[in-house]
Amino acid sequence: MKSFLSIIILLFASCNTNKHLNFVVKNTIQINATNCDKNGTCELKLNPNKNITFQKDKFENLYPIISDGEKTLLTFTFKRNPIKNTQDGNYTEIIYAELPKTIKEISLKDDTLKQIKLHFARLCFCKGETGYYPIEKGTFNLTKIDKDSIKIVCNFKVKNIPQVISSFDETVSIKSN
Numbered sequence: 001m002k003s004f005l006s007i008i009i010l011l012f013a014s015c016n017t018n019k020h021l022n023f024v025v026k027n028t029i030q031i032n033a034t035n036c037d038k039n040g041t042c043e044l045k046l047n048p049n050k051n052i053t054f055q056k057d058k059f060e061n062l063y064p065i066i067s068d069g070e071k072t073l074l075t076f077t078f079k080r081n082p083i084k085n086t087q088d089g090n091y092t093e094i095i096y097a098e099l100p101k102t103i104k105e106i107s108l109k110d111d112t113l114k115q116i117k118l119h120f121a122r123l124c125f126c127k128g129e130t131g132y133y134p135i136e137k138g139t140f141n142l143t144k145i146d147k148d149s150i151k152i153v154c155n156f157k158v159k160n161i162p163q164v165i166s167s168f169d170e171t172v173s174i175k176s177n
Contacts, residue, residue: 088125
């Protein structure tokens with residue numbers, strides 16, 4: 001009877017471990033995002049061994065400092081297609097998140113988004129509406145789909161700043177990692 005109970009416990013423990021996500025990004029993972037605004041291109045990147053901090057300049061504007069470290073930096077970048085015959089028409093939005101070195105399932109909302117330093121960047125010739133902003137309202141979820149892939153879903157709104165991208169929903173293969 002004891003051995004039968006031990007086998008049952010082992011089976012439950014084995015099944016439970018397969019449901020949890022626990023991996024380390026060893027090499028940069030980069031994908032062309034499938035869910036992107038039709039007026040541009042999107043890319044999602046996981047960069048291992050990178051940290052991000054945000055500093056303020058003399059005008060109190062934030063700017064990022066990306067350095068070597070122990071975390072994994074997620075960037076989701078939207079680049080608008082160039083507008084013909086337009087100077088200073090470049091437009092880019094970037095979402096940053098600093099993930100732990102060992103990536104596990106994550107589910108964050110609003111105030112807890114600070115845990116991953118979730119920030120939004122709007123880079124353009126847009127007087128008074130360009131820069132780097134902490135994301136304080138939204139959700140960020142990272143879940144395991146199967147042994148070879150994860151799903152990253154982020155929905156957010158930055159206060160008082162126009163934005164093209166307010167969400168992304170991407171599946172990333174971790175098999176080649």
